[in-house]
Amino acid sequence: MTRGIVSIAGYVPYRRLQRAEVGKVFASGGGKGARSVASHDEDTTTMGVEAARRALRSAPGAAPGAVWFATATPAYLDKTNATTIHAALHQPADVAAFDFGGALRSGPGALRTALGAPGSGSTLVVVADLRDGLPTSGDESAGGDGAAAVLVGDDGPGTPVVAAYLGGASMTDEFLDRWRTVGDRRSKTWEERFGETRYVPLGTDAWQSGLKVAGVTADEIDRVVVTGMHGRAAKALGRQLGVRDGALGDDLSATVGQTGTAHAALMLASMLEQSGPGEVVAVVSLADGADVLVFRTTPAIAAWSPADPVADQVAAGADLPYGKFLTWRGMVTTEPARRPEPQRVSSSAAWRNESWKFGFVGSEDRTSGAVHLPPARVSMSGGVVDDMVPVDRSDAEATIATYTIDRLAYSPSPPIVFAILDFDGGGRFPVELTDVDPDTVEIGDRVRMTFRKLFTADGIHDYFWKATPVRHAAGDAATAG
Amino acid sequence: MASHGIKDRVAIVGMGCTRFAEHWDKSLDDLIIDAATETFASAGVTKEEVDAYWFGTAQSGMSGITLARPLQLEGKPVTRVENYCTTGSEALRAAAYAVASGAYDVAMAVGAEKVKDSGYQGLNAFPIPNDGTARTLTAAAMFSMVAPAYGKKYGVGEDELTEVLARISWKNHQNGARNPRAQFRKEVSTETICASPRVAGRLGVFDCAGVADGAAAAIVVRAEDALKYTDKPIYIKALSFAAGSGSGLIDPDYDYTWFPECATAAQDAYAQAGITDPRHELAMAEVHDCFTPTELVLMEDLGFAARGTAWKEVLAGTFDRTGPLPVNPDGGLKSFGHPVGASGLRMFFEAWLQLRGEATPERQIETDKKLALTHNLGGYPGEMVSFVSVVGTELG
Numbered sequence: 001m002t003r004g005i006v007s008i009a010g011y012v013p014y015r016r017l018q019r020a021e022v023g024k025v026f027a028s029g030g031g032k033g034a035r036s037v038a039s040h041d042e043d044t045t046t047m048g049v050e051a052a053r054r055a056l057r058s059a060p061g062a063a064p065g066a067v068w069f070a071t072a073t074p075a076y077l078d079k080t081n082a083t084t085i086h087a088a089l090h091q092p093a094d095v096a097a098f099d100f101g102g103a104l105r106s107g108p109g110a111l112r113t114a115l116g117a118p119g120s121g122s123t124l125v126v127v128a129d130l131r132d133g134l135p136t137s138g139d140e141s142a143g144g145d146g147a148a149a150v151l152v153g154d155d156g157p158g159t160p161v162v163a164a165y166l167g168g169a170s171m172t173d174e175f176l177d178r179w180r181t182v183g184d185r186r187s188k189t190w191e192e193r194f195g196e197t198r199y200v201p202l203g204t205d206a207w208q209s210g211l212k213v214a215g216v217t218a219d220e221i222d223r224v225v226v227t228g229m230h231g232r233a234a235k236a237l238g239r240q241l242g243v244r245d246g247a248l249g250d251d252l253s254a255t256v257g258q259t260g261t262a263h264a265a266l267m268l269a270s271m272l273e274q275s276g277p278g279e280v281v282a283v284v285s286l287a288d289g290a291d292v293l294v295f296r297t298t299p300a301i302a303a304w305s306p307a308d309p310v311a312d313q314v315a316a317g318a319d320l321p322y323g324k325f326l327t328w329r330g331m332v333t334t335e336p337a338r339r340p341e342p343q344r345v346s347s348s349a350a351w352r353n354e355s356w357k358f359g360f361v362g363s364e365d366r367t368s369g370a371v372h373l374p375p376a377r378v379s380m381s382g383g384v385v386d387d388m389v390p391v392d393r394s395d396a397e398a399t400i401a402t403y404t405i406d407r408l409a410y411s412p413s414p415p416i417v418f419a420i421l422d423f424d425g426g427g428r429f430p431v432e433l434t435d436v437d438p439d440t441v442e443i444g445d446r447v448r449m450t451f452r453k454l455f456t457a458d459g460i461h462d463y464f465w466k467a468t469p470v471r472h473a474a475g476d477a478a479t480a481g
Numbered sequence: 482m483a484s485h486g487i488k489d490r491v492a493i494v495g496m497g498c499t500r501f502a503e504h505w506d507k508s509l510d511d512l513i514i515d516a517a518t519e520t521f522a523s524a525g526v527t528k529e530e531v532d533a534y535w536f537g538t539a540q541s542g543m544s545g546i547t548l549a550r551p552l553q554l555e556g557k558p559v560t561r562v563e564n565y566c567t568t569g570s571e572a573l574r575a576a577a578y579a580v581a582s583g584a585y586d587v588a589m590a591v592g593a594e595k596v597k598d599s600g601y602q603g604l605n606a607f608p609i610p611n612d613g614t615a616r617t618l619t620a621a622a623m624f625s626m627v628a629p630a631y632g633k634k635y636g637v638g639e640d641e642l643t644e645v646l647a648r649i650s651w652k653n654h655q656n657g658a659r660n661p662r663a664q665f666r667k668e669v670s671t672e673t674i675c676a677s678p679r680v681a682g683r684l685g686v687f688d689c690a691g692v693a694d695g696a697a698a699a700i701v702v703r704a705e706d707a708l709k710y711t712d713k714p715i716y717i718k719a720l721s722f723a724a725g726s727g728s729g730l731i732d733p734d735y736d737y738t739w740f741p742e743c744a745t746a747a748q749d750a751y752a753q754a755g756i757t758d759p760r761h762e763l764a765m766a767e768v769h770d771c772f773t774p775t776e777l778v779l780m781e782d783l784g785f786a787a788r789g790t791a792w793k794e795v796l797a798g799t800f801d802r803t804g805p806l807p808v809n810p811d812g813g814l815k816s817f818g819h820p821v822g823a824s825g826l827r828m829f830f831e832a833w834l835q836l837r838g839e840a841t842p843e844r845q846i847e848t849d850k851k852l853a854l855t856h857n858l859g860g861y862p863g864e865m866v867s868f869v870s871v872v873g874t875e876l877g
Contacts, residue, residue, distance in 0.1 A: 340605050345613035353612040373731050374614065380728035402630050402737055404682035406622035408603065418618055420626065420737070428733045430616055430863075443633070454613060462613035 009054030029136025035257035065121035087358035107261035122153030129260035144257025148265035160300035167213035199233035210292030228286030363388035371427030486753030492707035495524020501695035510551035516696035532585035537572035539821035565859025570825030593696035594820030625682025657816020693818025697826035719753035729863025764850035767828035
């Protein structure tokens, strides 16, 4: 039975920090290139949702049997974060949702576990991370924010595998290279040279073992990326893989940064999006050992159409001032709007309205066709009672009917840009815009919905939807056509 | 089904109103006592002679005891009323209907709000537990969406519209400057208005109503008893109210250039009062100018100007205190601020003064017309409650 990847997608947030900005402020730190920055309204859960939505959009008809979520920076402890992703993806109750928490290695670990269980049904593996460190630190500059989602399953009619899993290997060793205790704001690392002496041999062993299991030789590899927070070790190992010239791919460290738990899957997404049929693609992850995964793309990849390729997302980014970055990461506290802070969300009210709050599912009056956002029992058109069908607008595009900019209202990052949206297929909803420059918004602009965190109160994250401009690969906001 | 109204069946025979201001030195109780005392004296009655009370406050207190305790009312029916920013008007509507029904001879409506104890600028809604999906915009932002929509629909350029809105603000400040009870008593130039810092959308600080504490009250009796209390009663011609379904927020047909709830309430009020040409029959109007674009479109919703023409009338001075139809001669919410529970009754107070010729001479409007309109709204474009009343000096 062929098992492998049915669909895959990455998510790179819109904002970029130019590393040189760090040096301009502190006269130290920073570096070349840029890193990705999650918006103030994003966390690993929301970024995971965005990656997962993209993966499922490119695999219509897929019905995962489980949603797994792995991150080293979870939004909640104790509470499962995968259930939020499950809800945002409109998954039924009999689809399991599990977190793989804590370690950077939980990302590649979850992916390898899902791939290594043929006949176990399909599993949506979602990985995400937010990486930073204290101002001027290497982690602050080298890190990146992002997510990826991999729909793993057995090859079947309607859900063909686009990359067959040929095999993999893992090598494990107990040594301290990077660590963070619960509650610590930053990671700490041992002397860099020590880690390199451990990672390179572990990676070499895993690589040889993985190739053997996969039944391929190094010179058959068409694309490979070595990932890991230990950049020096990853580079050194890359030189020793023995692959053909040009096979070792860009790890996006110059444009996105290392996205920790998410990076191996994000690289896999990026490579597969560029692959044609019959290519051998591998990824190596260095985290407390080494993990190798090897794939061969299938003829089905020719018909597979990625919803939002990583390369396009990387190209579409917009710069963020360093001060905003520090504020969003909680490194600097700026003066808040002089308005009361929002109260915590009611758990029972949120539960009753799950499909609306987490899924952006409204209702449509079967008689008049009027779309109600949020869903209603009594129609605004004709007054029919309890005769509505659910209508999902989370994937619909919309046009801005009118908008405003609120400089007074409470927001974690004022001002609030707010628009009245008219959805394709029907329905109007007033909602906040995000990842947008207030000065560029125009009536008639096209937007789509994105899953975000509105605020946090009493430790409860308020997840809901916002709208963001439809962007083309060139990075320009689209206008209504 | 019909809205019959109670034309000429009930009269206002006494009113009082505190100054609206940042009353750091006055409690809610102080404001209530000051407005009520003035009102009892105005009607020449004691608190015992009032049979029933309706107390409007949006969020300064709960239950009728918030009124009964400071006034020490013993065993009276006292009801607290809340209906967004129309709360004060609603207290009067309830009191008037109670008298019209014959249930009571004398009823009193008191409205009061202590806003300035919150420590925040602006009005802040009382939080109700919810699922976290409701929008959290300020009222300024919601109403700011009216201006560009109006300009686009009627072809009014951005600069011209700015001038129109500044003219409304300028006019209300002109009026407020002459009113001893107003919060803001300074004239403001249109240059200053246009240069004020942006708050939401294109609205600046001077496009927004102020925030103040205040209280106002009225005593109503059956019309046939009115002359026992005053030789200049003000008769109720119409009391109309419309609550929207909130569907404007989610209905793609709503275009943010008008307030259907206000148009509905106005139409009903004119039918009750027998008014066919409000622009020429009314001596004055007090309207809910929470933001300058609100007053602009209300001129059309209330039938003072044809759709798409109010902006020209504003520029022509039609609604100035000395114009053909003075609007907000007291200075409006712009100059008075908006103590929510009191504002509706403050509007009646201005009609009471002007129709009785008791405004101070420098601001008394000159007219031989006998009718005044008050309009009060609450909520936001698309999700609104609206109140319209007509009162007059003569029966018939």
